[in-house]
Amino acid sequence: MNRSIHALCASALLLTALPARAQLDIPFEEFTLDNGLRVIVHEDRKAPIVSTTLWYHVGSKNEVPGRTGFAHLFEHLMFNGSENHDEEYFTPLQEVGASSINGTTNNDRTNYFQTVPTSALDLVLWLESDRMGHLLGAIDQEKLDEQRGVVQNEKRQRENQPYGKVFDQITSNLFPEGHPYSWPIIGSMEDLDAATLDDVYEWFRTYYGPNNATLVLAGDIDVATAREKVQRFFGDIPAGPPLARLETWIPTLEHDRRVRLEDRVPQARVYKVWPIPEWGNVEAEQLALADVALTQGKTSRLYQRLVYEEQVATDVGGFAFVGEIAGVYAVWATALPGGDLAEVERLLDEELERFLDTGPTRDELTRAVMDTRSGFIRGIERVGGFSGKSGILAESAVFGGRPDAYKDSLEIAAAARPAE
Structure with missing residues (x-):
């Protein structure tokens, strides 16, 4: 397939507008401590619980070659006292x-979150502030070696899963050498082995x-109470050094690349992968809608053609990962046991070309918009967790510059149009 994915996201969503919908809203107030800590408060009194979500604006893209996997390794150390x-x-x-x-690490951020009874809010704020302000004295070589082993075992488990080696191949081939997304978040075994206590201290500082x-x-709390508590627990922690942010870097491939990966899997699978724009970009948001029409569910284009009609594949899938400085769009199809992978790829390309030529139908786009909207609504039924209200506010503030930046995504989806 020679057309760029830019064509897919720019030209496939251009005609008839859908009816306007009521805007979803997560009310909030915010303030910033003198040391630079940004605090966002969402009051929700439905239950006597409070979710605390703490995002550090650092991920694997802030590593350097030779020290990959360090952001994730450090996340593990944050739970060790x-x-x-x-x-x-x-x-x-x-x-x-x-x-x-829990805590998670991706290319761009590391987050820590939990939901507690209101009566335990002081406890969790003290614990979070102690590991923000007073961590290094508790980290020694024994703890580093222990968590290094845990992470390396986690890496082995992932790679031993079916198709588990694919995503390392995607990042290393899609992004050029030196690109901050070109190495896996979990890092290499050699780099993990090389991590030292001095590296730990430098990363933290x-x-x-x-x-x-x-x-x-987010939850059973108001901004006045939050301000007093956060100032009490975090106010005396000194600020770190000023940090420069990396610029957007969307790679351009000079030609198609084909990678053949031998692995112990029961069925062959073909992946098609493209670089796409960054978080908040209109084209990236539109492409996420296109993916719903193409790959999500049994009514999707690729499932209907490859699995139901032609019966050459057992499943299809896709995802749009949108990072802070670039993104990845991927689709795949799994051939029948002993099936013809070349035929699977031919039909996959044919359907993608047809989508580029005609765009989604009105019904397909309606389903994609409703799927996006309903997923958002399901998430904000919770104050915490990975996709709850606290996580959405944090992501919007860190990547979008304001806590309600999520509304931009919803508005782009509501205004999306099918192709001519």
Whole structure:
């Protein structure tokens, strides 16, 4: 397929507008401490719980060659105790009935979140502030070696899963050498082995200051209470160094690349992958809608053609990953056991070309918009968790510059038009 994915997202969504819909809203107030910590508060009194979500604006893209995987390794160390609580982070929270306690790392950010009874809010703010302000004295070589082993085992488990080696191949072939997205988030075994305590200390001092963090409190709390508590627990933590942000870098491939990967899988699979624009870009948002029409569910274009009609594939899939400086769009199809993968690819290309030529039907676009909207609504039924209200406000603030930047995405979806 020689057309660029730009054509797919720019020309496939251009005609008849859908009816206007009521705008979804997550009310919030915000303030910033003198040390730079940005705080966003959403009041929701439906239940006596508060979600705390803390985003550090650092991910694997801030690493350097030779020290890949460090952002994720450091996330693990954050749960191993701080100077005034030198034991597992989870233990006291589990004792008070906290839920959704977790941390995740991606290319652009590292986040930590949990939902606690209102009465335990002081506890979680103290724990978070202690590991933000007083972590290094609790990290020693034994803890580093322990978590290094945990992460390396996690890497082995992922690679041993069916098709588990594919995504490393995608990033290394789609992004040029030196691009901050060109290495896997989990890093290489060699780089993980090379991580030292000095690296840990430098990472913490550089990226884990309050001026590189956004804290969201959502639930049974008001802004006055939040201001007093956050100032009390976080106010004396000194700011870290000022940080420069990386510029948008969407790679351009001079020609198509084909990569053949031998692996122990029961069925062959073909992937088609393209670089796409960054978070918040209109074309990236439109492409996410196109993906719903193409790959999501049994009524999607690719499922209907390859699985139901031609019966050459057992499944199809796709995703649009949209990062802070670039993105990835991928579609795939899994051939029948012993099937003809070349025929699967031919039909896949044919359907993609047809989509580029005609765009989605009105019904397909309506379904895609409704799917996007309903997914958002399901997420904001919760104050916390990965896709709850606190996470949406944090993502919007960090990547979009304002906590309600999520509305832009909803508006783009509502205004999307089918192709001519």
